[in-house]
Amino acid sequence: xxxxxxxLQDDEEKVAVEESxxxxxxxxxxxxxxxxxSSSRLERWVVKFEQSINILLTEAVIKILDTLYHxxxxxxxxxxxxxARVPYFAFISVLHMYESFGWWRRADxxxxxxxxxxxxxHHLLIMEELGGNAWWFDRFLAQHIAIFYYFMTVLxxxxxxxxxxxxxxxxxNHAYTTYDKFLKTQGEVLKKLPAPEVAVKYYTGxxxxxxxxxxxxxxxNTRRPKIENLYDVFVNIRDDEGEHCKTxxxxxxxxxxxxxHSYQEDNLEADPGCVLPQADCEGIxxxxxxVI
Numbered sequence: 001x002x003x004x005x006x007x008l009q010d011d012e013e014k015v016a017v018e019e020s021x022x023x024x025x026x027x028x029x030x031x032x033x034x035x036x037x038s039s040s041r042l043e044r045w046v047v048k049f050e051q052s053i054n055i056l057l058t059e060a061v062i063k064i065l066d067t068l069y070h071x072x073x074x075x076x077x078x079x080x081x082x083x084a085r086v087p088y089f090a091f092i093s094v095l096h097m098y099e100s101f102g103w104w105r106r107a108d109x110x111x112x113x114x115x116x117x118x119x120x121x122h123h124l125l126i127m128e129e130l131g132g133n134a135w136w137f138d139r140f141l142a143q144h145i146a147i148f149y150y151f152m153t154v155l156x157x158x159x160x161x162x163x164x165x166x167x168x169x170x171x172x173n174h175a176y177t178t179y180d181k182f183l184k185t186q187g188e189v190l191k192k193l194p195a196p197e198v199a200v201k202y203y204t205g206x207x208x209x210x211x212x213x214x215x216x217x218x219x220x221n222t223r224r225p226k227i228e229n230l231y232d233v234f235v236n237i238r239d240d241e242g243e244h245c246k247t248x249x250x251x252x253x254x255x256x257x258x259x260x261h262s263y264q265e266d267n268l269e270a271d272p273g274c275v276l277p278q279a280d281c282e283g284i285x286x287x288x289x290x291v292i
Contacts, residue, residue, distance in 0.1 A: 054163065065079065074132035079145070080174075082146050083142065083145055084175055087171070088113045088120065089150060091113045095110055095113075107259075111259045118214070129196040153168075162254075166252055172245045173245050179234055180238050182234065183231070195228070196233065203233075208224070209261070215243040216258070216259070220260050
């Protein structure tokens with residue numbers, strides 16, 4: 001009887017503890033879940049709003065280009081490449097500003113964005129060699145759009161890097177579609193034309209480190225273009241734009257970008273003097289919000 005009484009007493013204590021635990025913490029858990037759900041819902045709405053703005057901006061520029069360059073392909077490509085390289089300058093500028101303020105240093109982002117601008121610069125050089133910049137109006141239009149686009153992207157990147165990266169993805173996706181359509185309609189003609197010298201040097205040169213660097217979805221040294229004619233040049237330019245799309249998509253997830261060569265350098269000893277504390281922020285506004 002004494003043993004049975006002890007067991008009954010233990011059971012009563014356990015039940016009492018469980019009931020006390022539930023009544024106290026379940027509302028807190030539900031409150032936390034509701035807050036997380038509300039925050040997630042708000043974030044989804046913000047992302048949708050940002051992407052809608054980017055799509056409207058991109059479509060507006062596309063309509064202008066379609067109107068002005070209906071059958072002037074090289075001039076259109078010159079304007080497009082002048083615009084497409086601007087965001088990478090803007091990203092690097094803001095990242096250098098953060099570094100100057102002592103907030104954080106993101107070496108991989110700087111390396112990849114510089115490699116992307118280097119790639120786009122060679123696209124631009126190819127279009128210039130093909131005569132895309134022959135008319136002063138085309139140069140005037142491309143340069144003034146680029147100036148406006150630069151300052152707009154700097155502001156956007158400081159406020160919402162995710163939005164800035166998505167806008168760049170939209171631009172690169174349009175470039176990929178444009179080159180793909182051009183290859184399908186002009187492919188046979190392009191196969192009969194020689195490749196520009198600048199394209200041959202860039203795609204088949206000895207130093208392809210920066211060429212591998214902007215392709216973050218690929219392992220270095222796995223893509224080595226073949227350049228025999230102008231068709232091959234535009235195939236590789238189109239494929240470059242596809243790689244830019246992948247990189248810009250990866251950048252939209254905070255902290256998701258790494259240099260392709262970083263994986264090969266992981267075994268090397270890092271220099272502690274070049275490392276700054278990493279702030280868990282996406283931009284100026286995000287840092288201020290988290291501090292508050």
